[in-house]
Amino acid sequence: MSAASCLLTEDQFLCSICLDVFTDPVTIPCGHNFCKTCITQHWDINVPCQCPNCKTTFYTRPELRVNAFISEMAAQFRQSAQQKASSSSSEQQVSKPGEVPCDVCTGTKLKALKSCLVCLASYCETHLEPHLTAKQLKRHQLIDPVENLEDRMCTKHDKLLELFCKTDQMCVCMLCSILDHKTHDVVPLKKEYEEKKAELGKRDTKIQQMIQKRRLKIEEMKRSVELSKKDADREIAAGVQVFSALKASVERSQAELIDTIKEKQRETEKQAEGFIKELEQEISELEKRSFEVEQLSQSEDHLHLLQIFPSLNAAPPPTKDWTGVSVRPPSYEGTVVRAVNQLEETLSKQMKKAELKRVQQYAVDVTLDPDTAQHKLILSDYGKQVKHGDVKKKLPNNPERFDTCTCVLAKQSFSSGRFYYEVQVKEKTDWDLGVARESINRKGQIKLSPQNGYWTIWLRNENEYKALADTRVCLSLKCRPEKVGVFVDYEEGLVSFYDVDAAALIYSFTGCCFTQKLYRYFGPYLHDRGKNSAPLIISPVNHTE
Structure with missing residues (x-):
């Protein structure tokens, strides 16, 4: 039995009414098989009794008995499907926050692969299988998984929003286009989607061009900043060199000014020292003569005083007239001014050289x-x-x-x-x-x-x-x-x-x-x-x- 079941497909064991694997399958006189509950409920609603597949009419309601062979095969397929679903569930991704979950999964919700616009449900890989294999379900429109599928239904007519009214710029259902938008420009949703998508493509191209222009502008600005930095570094280096030279010139001028003033002071001191030395020598001579005069004036020897007096009177100590002699402090007026003017001239030359050097680069x-x-x-x-x-x-x-x-x-x-x-x-x-x-x-x-x-x-x-x-x-x-x-x-x-x-x-x-x-x-x-x-x-x- 197991070997035989491998040769059969699951489609052969699906009820065409519930689209699931047979439960208590029964065979009606025309040879088609259905779930017992499905065909019973179908005939309870539809009179006279007809085969849902071939439309054969039975004027007398056939007696329903479970087909044991198909029931056994269906059970094996159901078990195989459960094992496959269990294995597939372990391989498929569990739905994460922000992802669309499968609407059929119980317990752990798996990530949906597709959403059906007819069933208004989303399916994982396992539960999507019927839509990929069953003839009736293959006609359903599948899209990438989305949430809130009920929003895709017309709230007024409970029909799928499959048209677009260009006049009112809104999505409408088939009944809306007939009743409320009869004279409007209504097109299939897919056509409007393609037009809008093309428009978005053009807009995106324009945006990308704007982005590219701005990226190029950023690169241009970065290059400008880089060039500016190089210029700034070059100017700083040149400036440091110039100001170092200027600082050296100022220090040199200051040193020269101090040396000039000190030299004048030394000359003044030297002159004063010469005068003082000469005066001290005259004082010494005068003090010596004063001592001689004093000694002679105290002498009681009349003869000796008269004999010495002419020599003292004839040879007075050597002296000069100091009335017009003085030590005048040197004049520093104009010394600083001349030094500053000379410095300004030097700085001006340095600045000119610096400016020329700057452009020569x-x-x-x-x-x-x-x-x-x-x-x-x-x-x-x-x-x-x-x-x-x-x-x-x-x-x-x-x-x-x-x-x-x-x-x-x-x-x-x-x-x-x-x-x-x-x-x-x-x-x-x-x-x-x-x-x-x-x-x-x-x-x-x-x-x-x-x-x-x-x-x-x-x-x-x-x-x-x-x-x-x-x-x-x-x-x-x-x-x-x-x-x-x-x-x-x-x-x-x-x-x-x-x-x-x-x-x-x-x-x-x-x-x-x-x-x-x-x-x-x-x-x-x-x-x-x-x-x-x-x-x-x-x-x-x-x-x-």
Whole structure:
């Protein structure tokens, strides 16, 4: 029997009325089997008696007797199912808080695998089996387990909410769509679900894009903070170095001031000591003569007094007139002021050197671009020097080339950050230096000004220096620079020019608004019959000590 039962399926021992394994199975005349209680209750309700499966009608109610063979087989399947359920229960997960429990399990509730929208119940793996095997139950709609299945029923008609009214934006049942929403735009729940899901997908894509943008912004800010920290550390190190040098200068000036004052005091003391010594010597001599005079005046020897008196009167002790002699305290007026002024000058030089050193750390390599050079300019082989020549070269008149103005741009461009470079202008009587934006006009006569995209200074006639702002500014320089440093802070909108040897600021363009690439600009100006034949030379940066 056991071997035979293994060849049969559980479907063959399920009552088609209760959909469970037969209990007291009976066979009716048409050959179909049912639980005795199930078929009895069915015939009590439905008259005349019909077979629930094949609809055969029996005008006389058949006598029901238990089928012993099917009863035995059903008992074996029930026992096997219980063992399987027991084994399965041990393997399946027990329902945890927040998880949907099986509605059929008694005692320990197992985790539900599916919920049935027809039965309005949730089932674990074991109790879900009939829905996966029985023909009638296979038509039921299964979904992932959810709680409160009664909420999926229409409270008014007690029917499944399987439609969606787009007009009222609510879920409705079949009767609702006929009675209350007859003229409304009603679609299957699944269709609206797919549309909403697609809409959510688009919304999620947009949200993910927003998240990505913000993550990129976070990375950008982190990079900015990191760069800021590096700049801060660099500035702190430079500041510590500067203030250490300033502190040393102050201490040195203080020591020199103290030494000067002490030296004056020592000279005063030395002078006073000499006078005092001399006075003490005169006092000693006078005291000696006083003693002699006193001794002689007490003598009773008339002859002796008269004989000695002429010698005492003829040779008085050596003395000088001290009336106009005095020791005057030295005047310290102006000593501290002069020391402070000297210190200020030293500090000013230190500050200038510190400022130049600060910008020199942004030094970059610069090479001249021959494709931009005016046709009379002569460039060195390595692109580090440029001067004006007398011979017009045959060069292609490309859009990048200056055709009239004697100038040339560098190959490298910048659109962010800071950069610095130095140019030797020694022995030149005329020159232009600075930066220019990418879109500048390069043809014909050009007026150098920020409005036209140039931030430059120039020298004319050996000693006329000007900053070529929109309104030109005359520059008064203490000495003629031999090397000019150019510093640009793109984000700050700053262009500064320095006399490198004097470590002095020449001029700064501030508040500039840069929106394009910037190129370094060089103008050696005209040859002027050899007077201005020296080249502009891009020099390596030797950091100021």
